[in-house]
Amino acid sequence: MRKLTKIDIVTRPNKLEELKEALNEIGVQGMTVSQVYGCGLQKGHKEVYRGREYSINLVPKVKIETVICEVPVKDVLEAAQRVLKTGEPGDGKIFIYDVENAVRIRTGEEGDKAIMDEK
Template sequence: MLARLPDSAQNDFSADANNVLRHRKPKGADVKLIIATIKPFKLEEVREALTDIGVRGMMVTEIKGFGSQSGHTEIYRGAEYAVNFVPKIKLEIAVSSSMADQVVDTITKTARTGKIGDGKIFVLDITQAVRVRTGETNDDAL
């Protein structure tokens, strides 16, 4: 049979548990993942700008997609056809939280053409990062 704590003790325990959960920093919370989609011809310019501000690595993927532009039409050998998915480049960059705003600003300024389809940027919290070779974790793994 389980012993029941007096109501005053239960309230103290609940308050302490809530306080610990509210103030506990999530594991890896000091690392952000920035996912950006940009126009392909802007890749080298963006890479150089990010290297200049201290970004040490990124993953690059060629993708196709559409947003508000919903594709476009092109003419090839006299025939018009619809291009529903537009070629884009996806960048994935893991950085410390303190650098995240600077990285977003740099990508925004460098990738902007002022025309539709310039891209999007998403910033996510990383719960854990591990460098496979050394076992370093979180900010040290970057």
């Protein structure tokens, strides 16, 4: 069984399509995308609504989760950084985890077979 690695990318919503294309080009086959809210160095911003100022502490982001075994982690990091880096606060974060196991529910396949394309 090959090593499984989970990669979570949290970034700007407007970069999602470009990121999906870049990951598909390097062979990333599957991903889960969630709309999330968060704050980091940006610390949110202030908005005025009906004459009152409000602090918006949580900024809309997207979270892309994928588990890989064939595509090198380095390639995923390079592709993501190439697409997502603007040099401004809010570009996001990438988290990398070791995955102990994965199970395809329908067939019971485990490990790398559970995340590989069925042929």
